[in-house]
Amino acid sequence: MSDDNKREEDSAAPAPAAGDTPAAPAPAAEGDAAPPKRKETDEEKAARRKAALEAREAAKAAAAQAAAQAAQTAQTAGAAGDSAEGSEPQDPPKPPSPNQPRLDRVVALLRELVAEDAVEEAYINEPNDHLPTLVVKNDRWLQAAGLFRNHAELGCNYLRNVSGVDYETHMEVVYYPLSLESRHVYCVKVKADRENASVASVTPIWETANWNEREIYDLLGIDFPGHPDLRRIMMPDDWVGHPLRKDYVPLDPEV
Amino acid sequence: MIRTEELLLNVGPQHPSTHGVFRIVVKLDGEIITEATPVMGYLHRGTEKLAENLNFTQIIPYTDRMDYVSAMTNNYVLCHSVEKMMGLEIPERAEFLRLIVMEMQRVASHLVWWGTYLLDIGAMSPFLYAFSDRERILQLFNELCGARLTYNYMRVGGVKWDAPDGWIDRVKTFVKDMHFRLDEYHNLVSGNEIFLSRIKGVGQYDAQTAIDYGLSGANLRSTGVQWDLRKTEPYSLYDRFEFDVPVGKNGDCYDRYLCRMEEITQSLRILDQALEQFPGEGDTMGKVPRAIRPPAGEIYVRIESPRGEIGCHIVSKGKAEPYRLKFRRPSFVNLQILPKLLVGESMTNLVTILGGIDIVLGEVDC
Numbered sequence: 150m151s152d153d154n155k156r157e158e159d160s161a162a163p164a165p166a167a168g169d170t171p172a173a174p175a176p177a178a179e180g181d182a183a184p185p186k187r188k189e190t191d192e193e194k195a196a197r198r199k200a201a202l203e204a205r206e207a208a209k210a211a212a213a214q215a216a217a218q219a220a221q222t223a224q225t226a227g228a229a230g231d232s233a234e235g236s237e238p239q240d241p242p243k244p245p246s247p248n249q250p251r252l253d254r255v256v257a258l259l260r261e262l263v264a265e266d267a268v269e270e271a272y273i274n275e276p277n278d279h280l281p282t283l284v285v286k287n288d289r290w291l292q293a294a295g296l297f298r299n300h301a302e303l304g305c306n307y308l309r310n311v312s313g314v315d316y317e318t319h320m321e322v323v324y325y326p327l328s329l330e331s332r333h334v335y336c337v338k339v340k341a342d343r344e345n346a347s348v349a350s351v352t353p354i355w356e357t358a359n360w361n362e363r364e365i366y367d368l369l370g371i372d373f374p375g376h377p378d379l380r381r382i383m384m385p386d387d388w389v390g391h392p393l394r395k396d397y398v399p400l401d402p403e404v
Numbered sequence: 405m406i407r408t409e410e411l412l413l414n415v416g417p418q419h420p421s422t423h424g425v426f427r428i429v430v431k432l433d434g435e436i437i438t439e440a441t442p443v444m445g446y447l448h449r450g451t452e453k454l455a456e457n458l459n460f461t462q463i464i465p466y467t468d469r470m471d472y473v474s475a476m477t478n479n480y481v482l483c484h485s486v487e488k489m490m491g492l493e494i495p496e497r498a499e500f501l502r503l504i505v506m507e508m509q510r511v512a513s514h515l516v517w518w519g520t521y522l523l524d525i526g527a528m529s530p531f532l533y534a535f536s537d538r539e540r541i542l543q544l545f546n547e548l549c550g551a552r553l554t555y556n557y558m559r560v561g562g563v564k565w566d567a568p569d570g571w572i573d574r575v576k577t578f579v580k581d582m583h584f585r586l587d588e589y590h591n592l593v594s595g596n597e598i599f600l601s602r603i604k605g606v607g608q609y610d611a612q613t614a615i616d617y618g619l620s621g622a623n624l625r626s627t628g629v630q631w632d633l634r635k636t637e638p639y640s641l642y643d644r645f646e647f648d649v650p651v652g653k654n655g656d657c658y659d660r661y662l663c664r665m666e667e668i669t670q671s672l673r674i675l676d677q678a679l680e681q682f683p684g685e686g687d688t689m690g691k692v693p694r695a696i697r698p699p700a701g702e703i704y705v706r707i708e709s710p711r712g713e714i715g716c717h718i719v720s721k722g723k724a725e726p727y728r729l730k731f732r733r734p735s736f737v738n739l740q741i742l743p744k745l746l747v748g749e750s751m752t753n754l755v756t757i758l759g760g761i762d763i764v765l766g767e768v769d770c
Contacts, residue, residue, distance in 0.1 A: 276489055277703045306615050310704060312717045312730040323717065325704055329615060329629065332636060336704065357618025360740050368452075383448040383769065392453050393728075 246273040251333065252281035258300065259285070263292045274336065282336040290339045291349040291375070297326045297335070298354050304328045305335065308355035313365035315395050320346040320371055326355075341371060350375035368393040408434060413751075417446045421524045421755045424765025428742070428758075432751060440746040440754075442739065447769035452729055459724040460486050460560055460696050468554035470731065471767040473516050476502075476509040476545075477709040479558040481731075484639065485705035485716040486560045489698035497686030498562035503640050504575065504678050505545065505557065507671045511582065512541040513710035514668050521661075521759040522593060525602050530593055537585055540578050547571055561692035572682055579675045586668060594665070603657040607745045607757035610655055617741045620734050621712025622667065623761060626652035626659040633708040640707075645677045657760035664762070667710075697724050711735050711762055733770055735763040 246252075252271055259267045270284040285293045297305040305326035312323045320341045327334040339348050350373035351358045362373045363382040370391035373379055381388060390397050416427035425446035431439040451470060455463045460482070467478035480502060487494065494502075519534030542552045549557040549565050557564055593599055611627040624631055632649040634642040650666035652659025700722040706715040712734030719728040738761050745757050 274702060276491070276699075276701060277705075280704070308618055309706065309713065310715050310717060310730075310732040312704075312728075312732075314719055314728045314730075323702075323704075329631060355618065356616040357737060357740065360736065364736075381445075383445040385445070392450060 246275065246279045248273055248279040248281050252283070255281060255283065255303065255335065258302070259283075259289075259293055259296065262296055262300070264289050267293055269340075277336075280334065280336050282338070284338045284340065287339055287341055287348060291351070291354075293337070294324075294326075294349075294351045294354050297337070303333075304330055305333075306330075308351070308357050309334065311358055311361035311365065313369040313371055313393070315343075315369055315393060317343075317395050319343055320369065322348045322365065322371060324351070345372070346370060347372040347374060349373070350379075352376050367391065370394060410438070415754065417443075422758065422765075423520065423763060424768075426758075426763070426765050426768065428754075430746065430751070430754065435750045435752075437746045437749055437751060437754065440743040442742060444739075444765075445769055447765050449770070451770050452731065455726055455729040457725060460698075460726070463726075463729070464558065465554065465556045467731075468556055469766055470733065470770055471709065471711065471714070471735065471764045472553055473764050474509050474513040474710045475553065475555050476505045476557065477707060477714060479555065480506055480640075481705060481707050481709075481714050481716045483558045483560050484707065485703050485718055486696065486698055488705055489701060489703050489718065489720060490560075490693075490696070492561050492690055492692060494562055494690050495687040497566075497683045498688045498690065499641055500678060500682050501563050501567060501688065502558060503642070504675060504682070505548070505555075506640075507675050507678070508541050508544065508575070510671045510710045511668050511675075512538045514664050514671075515541075517664060517710075517762050518589070521762075522599070524755045524759040525599065527593065527596075527599065530589070533585075533589065533592070537582065540581075544571070544575055544578065547574075559689065559692075560696050562687070562689035564688075566688045572679055575675070576679050579672050579679065582668075582672055586665070586672075590665065594662075600658065603661060603756060603760070605654070606657045606749070606753050607760050608654060608656040609741065609745065613741070613744075614655065617744075618737050619712070619741060620738065621708070621710070621762075622660050622663040623712065623738050623741075625650065626663050627655035628653055633706060633713060637706070639705075641678075642674075644681075645674045647671075647674050657756055660760050660762075695724055697722055698726075706732070709734055711764065711767070712738060731770060733767040735765075735767040736770070739763050739768055 252273060256268050256271045264286075267286050267289040268283055269286055272282055274280040274282045297303050303326075305328045307327045307329050308324060309327045310323075310325040314321045314323060320343055322339045322341070324337045324339070325334060326337065341348050346369075348371055350362055352362060352373075353375065359377070360382060362376055363379060365371050366373060366376075366379055367381040367383050368391055380386070384392065392399075411432040413430050413432055414427065415430065416422040417425040422428070427443040427446065429441045429443060430437050449469075451466050454466060458466075464479055464482060467482050468475040470478050515534040515538045519531040519538075522530040545555060545557075546552050547568055548571060549555045551557075609627065611629050614624045614627045614629065620631070628651050630636075630649055630651050633639070634647075635649050647670045648666075650663050650670065652663050698718065698720040700720055702717075702719050704715055704717045706713050708714075713732065714734055715732030717728075717730040717732065718726050721727045742758060742761060746754060749757065
């Protein structure tokens with residue numbers, strides 16, 4: 150058998166196997182003199198496509214059946230048990246995040262040492278390595294930042310990143326304090342009104358916030374009271390507007 | 405009677421020792437700097453704003469132009485964060501290729517720093533040595549992806565091009581040669597009396613200051629803080645390889661110099677192992693949906709670039725374009741300490757200290 154023939158046979162072989170259906174017609178008889186090559190491959194292609202389609206249908210049907218079965222068993226189990234959950238088949242409850250205790254601890258500390266209402270929201274950002282994420286009340290932020298930096302248990306001596314985001318409904322400044330000793334990192338968000346946005350500066354606490362806050366002020370127009378030197382840093386001093394705001398109108402839209 | 409008065413001196417933005425378009429206004433009392441004010445933004449292109457109207461694949465070339473001395477790590481941080489958001493699996497061969505190019509890039513980047521730093525201080529020939537070696541890396545990158553500086557090599561889900569035939573062997577040859585070249589460089593420069601007297605004890609700060617200022621990379625490690633994201637928060641395949649994190653003791657320009665030189669050795673060590681374990685075959689692209697739309701959410705991903713922690717903060721609303729994309733650029737953060745270091749130093753040390761921080765202006769201004 151020539152090399153070409155062999156390759157054709159190879160490419161034809163997996164189709165019926167994968168399809169697992171009798172639909173795929175057998176490849177052209179081997180013994181025949183080689184028919185025009187182009188035509189044969191087209192036929193094969195069509196056969197393979199058909200087989201694959203059927204296989205997919207079959208898999209879908211099987212999956213649907215399995216789901217139905219699972220729903221049925223779940224329903225019966227739900228009926229048998231006392232707790233009547235919704236009739237919808239529910240996913241098994243997710244195992245709690247490994248960082249959940251850490252998040253709970255921080256929230257408790259903030260509530261105890263800063264203010265009862267200091268934390269607006271707290272959750273685990275799962276895709277981001279289970280990052281404990283908190284939303285801290287704007288007017289409690291300076292105190293909370295001091296706690297992150299100085300509390301023996303948290304010890305976040307390193308501020309790894311500061312970002313500003315314009316959510317169109319409000320502004321948000323996102324801080325990522327980190328402890329170099331325990332290697333624990335948190336995400337702390339502070340919200341501000343869009344008009345006259347203002348968030349207390351943490352430059353006195355983490356020196357590294359200095360230029361980061363200047364950049365956010367420059368590009369997003371958030372004021373940082375308490376900052377030692379709040380000037381534009383990227384744009385020229387006489388620039389009008391803050392480019393990263395969603396409602397910013399470029400000077401010349403052609404550029 | 406000698407009359408003295410304060411002199412206001414403008415350095416840059418076109419001065420060659422500022423490594424780009426960095427400008428600093430210094431107030432001088434005789435030879436001594438009493439105040440220094442950095443002025444930036446000459447290379448601000450609004451990458452973050454532009455990115456909001458581009459899809460993620462289109463943003464990759466823009467990252468090349470941020471830290472243009474180390475474009476591969478920039479490619480990686482963006483692709484990696486999108487992959488993490490979408491929960492994509494990367495084929496091993498692709499991940500190996502990424503790691504190999506990133507480490508080669510680290511060597512190339514440190515060579516550029518080494519050459520230009522010595523040029524700043526007044527040594528001409530190391531620059532020529534460094535660039536001839538870097539040229540070999542650029543040549544290898546050129547074979548891989550057809551570009552010498554702005555590679556646009558990585559994609560969400562893998563890499564664009566597979567290694568051409570014999571490429572891995574050529575990298576092996578390069579790594580072998582580079583070990584010897586490094587010894588040569590140490591002989592040539594590291595013990596030089598004039599060089600040592602220019603950089604020893606200059607631009608010194610302690611670990612606490614470095615942490616306060618959020619320094620990263622060799623700037624942080626030179627003070628003795630063992631913090632390398634490849635070790636402390638491993639990403640990619642770094643946990644498979646053996647390497648050390650060189651740290652300094654005094655936090656002066658000399659320790660930063662030694663840290664960076666040792667990092668080249670360690671990168672070569674990683675390369676040795678990675679090239680040995682490189683899978684003979686496999687895909688270079690993982691299974692990626694046709695349209696790259698990270699689910700709504702937020703992520704901050706950080707990796708160790710040659711200059712320190714480069715981070716990517718993405719806010720996605722489930723669209724093909726990011727709602728907000730922020731880069732944490734190590735050069736920008738590291739540069740903050742400059743005014744503090746300059747006060748009280750003589751004018752000649754300005755160049756030594758600025759060079760020691762190792763900035764790239766494309767990244768500072770972004």
